[in-house]
Amino acid sequence: MTFFDLIFIFRLVPIFLIIYYILPCNCRAWLLLVASIGFYYINEPVYIAVISAATLINYILAKFLSKKKSKVILAIGVIINCSCLCFFKGASSFGLNIVIPLGVSYYIFKMISYLADLYKGKIQKVELINMANYFFMFPQIISGPIARYDYVESNVSWTKNEKSKKENFCAILLQIEDGLKYFAMGLFMKVMIADHLSVLWNDIKTIGYESISTPLAWLGAYSYSFELYFDFWGYSLMAAGLGVMLGFPFIRNFDQPYFSKSISEFYRNWHSTLGSWFRDYVYFPLGGNRKGKLRTVFNLLVVWGLTGLWHGQTYNFWIWAGVIFLIITIEKFILSRYEKLFMVVGRINVMVIIPITWVVFAIHSMKALRIYMLRLFPVIDISVAVNKNDYLYMLQDYWLYLVLAIAFTIPALTGFYKKHKNNVFTIFVIFAMFWISIFSLANSAGNPFMYLRF
Structure with a gap:
């Protein structure tokens, strides 16, 4: 369940909440x-x-x-x-x-x-x-x-x-309302964005990596990046919403990572509770950045080595973690010296390299990963017939979900919600998002969260 x-x-949730607050x-x-x-x-x-x-x-x-x-x-x-x-x-x-x-x-x-x-x-x-x-x-x-x-x-x-029963009752209603909003938004991200984009990614796998065009390979890289993001952010919002309903404070586990200025900042904003855990219980106890550059590099290597190992024992996770470690090290010790260059290269790293690393994260087979990389960067002709317009057919079916994904990554949307979360229009939109998600769930088999087995 x-x-x-x-x-x-x-x-279960309504029954539990009623009993919880009666007791x-x-x-x-x-x-x-x-x-x-x-x-x-x-x-x-x-x-x-x-x-x-x-x-x-x-x-x-x-x-x-x-x-x-x-x-x-x-x-x-x-x-x-x-x-x-x-x-x-x-x-x-x-x-x-x-x-x-x-x-x-x-x-x-x-x-x-x-x-x-x-x-x-x-x-x-x-x-x-x-x-x-x-x-x-x-x-x-x-x-x-x-x-x-x-x-x-x-x-x-x-x-x-x-406090007084009247004051408690009002506070309870408000916190349940806030929790429901987070839960509804998370549900929409999971069901209407992540699950539909997962179909796009599965369609690409069904076609075969050797048979896709370079534009479709890049479309797949970005669609998987969005799928992973909204699957996990959707879960985090639903979990945080349930916590708020029970009287706990809201936990922000993602903070608009795709608008980060560097990969270092990206991973501070992506699954931030995991990142802060590794920082406080691995990186700092090893000495952090207080014992010189070589020791700092070693400490970063340990953190990212453990992160890759935590995700899995296949080579793709080691490559993924190694690439992230290498880029963060370059950003920290080289690019950071050149502020204007860092501002440009850091953004490019987030917008281009991050989707590539997610492809590495997603494909466990080294042979399949090599083929996909050759489709992303066709420097070698692997002599397989390819429909050059295949990405257009995919866009016809999935453009709406890609547009929604892009819209929900924009920080201005989060800022608008914070300012107007109690506005009647905002509440109506969230209400509509909830029932659209429920309708979709009622007519399809939901995909499990991607991080359940981590």
């Missing part, structure tokens, strides 16, 4: 935990014991760590969590027929950050219910965003003093 399942949208504040934590465990059990019943055991082990380690700030205990916790993640990530490489649990990376990353923040003194009190909710919370357990523990500890309704 996913967020765009009609049963989830029209039955006293001090009971809501337990309801959220039970609902989160149930949600994960529906999706991945085999592995519910794994995440439960991991939570219990981390709780025991946290209790020891709260009594004595020991690097040994912290190291044991990191090793146990990383070993669990490596086992599932590397199982297929050793011929083990084991499916990666949904969202395994996200709750493992949360467990590591919890222990690290506890060691640093950022967490003052270890409470099993809040800790378990931080790990299990159903809006985030499958594909993030990777919130920090204070997101749960300091912002949830059950940790605050209750």
Whole structure:
């Protein structure tokens, strides 16, 4: 079951919200935990014991760590969590027929950050219910965003003093309304943009990379870039919307990355909660940029090496991560010296190189990747008959979704929403987006989110 399942949208969420807000504040934590465990059990019943055991082990380690700030205990916790993640990530490489649990990376990353923040003194009190909710919370357990523990500890309704019932009721209605807006926009991005562009990308794969023209190859690169973006941003908005409905603050996981001024900035704005996690728990502990240029390059190499390995063990992920590392290093140490040149080259990198790297990200076979690259850059004639107008036929079917994708990447649209989100016209448009998405879902089989198995 996913967020765009009609049963989830029209039955489970309304029933849960009604019960959640009828219950006293001090009971809501337990309801959220039970609902989160149930949600994960529906999706991945085999592995519910794994995440439960991991939570219990981390709780025991946290209790020891709260009594004595020991690097040994912290190291044991990191090793146990990383070993669990490596086992599932590397199982297929050793011929083990084991499916990666949904969202395994996200709750493992949360467990590591919890222990690290506890060691640093950022967490003052270890409470099993809040800790378990931080790990299990159903809006985030499958594909993030990777919130920090204070997101749960300091912002949830059950940790605050209750105000008057009238004031609470008004506040509840407002936060549910805000959450529904985010959820509706995320649903539209997923169902009406990402899912339709995924059909375009699949059509290109069906034709065969060797049989597509260069314009269609570039169209495919950009369509896949948009598909990945709106699939994951759509999920992030839906997850954030559910959190807002429950009284949590909004988490921005994407911030108009395709309008970034460089690839470095692009990856600060793309899946920013993952990027900040690697920054705070890998890059900074290694020394960041405080120990000279060579050490900074090494630290960046470690971060991007781990990022590539996290996405998968096939060569394409290593190439993808290596290219990004190389360009970021060049931007940081060479291009940054020439401000005007950097402004031009940085934009070109985002608009041209990023779509190429997403092609590398998408195609696992080295042979198929080579063919696609030769279609993007036809420096060698591979002697296959190609319909030179094939991209025009694709545009006839998919131009509307490409236009929507381009429109939703423009920062001005986000700025307009922030200023006019309570405007009647804005609410009407979001209402229409929601029901268009529901109509599309009712008449088709929805595609699962692309990041579910990361």
